Amino acid sequence: VLAANxxxxxxxYxxxxxxxxxxxxxxxxxADQGDRLHEYRQLAIDQAQVESNFAAYDLLDDQVIFVKGLFGDTLPDLKAGPFAxxxxxxxxxxxxxxxxxALYPRLSPGGFAIIDDxxxxxxxxxxxxxxxxxxxKAKIHEIDWTGGWWQKPIAHS
Incomplete structure (x- = not known):
């Protein structure tokens, strides 16, 4: 999308x-008590495979930054934003x-939050x-049976 425009x-990121x-x-x-998703190794897709998938669609360039690690370890110190x-x-x-x-405070007013799960x-x-x-208070709009999105309000003075 970036290159196309x-x-x-x-x-x-x-x-x-x-x-x-x-x-x-x-x-x-x-709330995570009893969660067993960590047992499903098929959910572990290594970075090289993701990069290969990006490259297959000619989407891998210097505007794509990979951040490896658990979200609580990597996102708070990520030097990035504001996000659209x-x-x-x-x-x-x-x-x-x-x-x-880590990320919502850096989401621009008028930006979009999409949640998969x-x-x-x-x-x-x-x-x-x-x-x-x-x-x-922004309304969550359903995407499909599992996902949703909302738009961060634009503050009016």
Whole structure:
């Protein structure tokens, strides 16, 4: 999309563990209690495979930045933003909350937040908790049976 519109001053950040999901930290994030997604090794797609997929569609260039690691470890210190769009696929409460806390404050007014896993209860709970704590009232629009999006309001003075 950036290349098609000749946008040179933006980056696409691809943040992932590239090693599957972590075991749940149920002591600190009770909503993740009993989560077993970390057991599914097919969810571990390594960075080289993702880069290959980008390259196959001629989308791999110097505007694509890969950020490897758990969201709570990498996103808070990521030197990036403001963002026009954030697309979150954290599955778990902890991963979703870590992503929202690190990225949503850097989402531009009028920008879009897309969440993949709203049908997965821990993810939905994280989104609801974050939105309630930050008084976010924007309507969540359904994408399909599991995803949703909302637009960050533009502050009017």
């Amino acid at each position: 000749e946008v040179k001053d933006r980056k696409v 691809v943040a992932d563990s590239f090693d599957g999901l972590p075991p749940p930290d149920a002591e600190n994030f009770p 769009l954030i697309r979150l696929d954290g599955d778990m409460y902890e991963s979703t909350m870590d992503s929202l806390e 709203l049908a997965h209860l821990p993810c939905l709970q994280a989104v609801e908790d974050y939105r309630a704590r930050n008084r976010i």
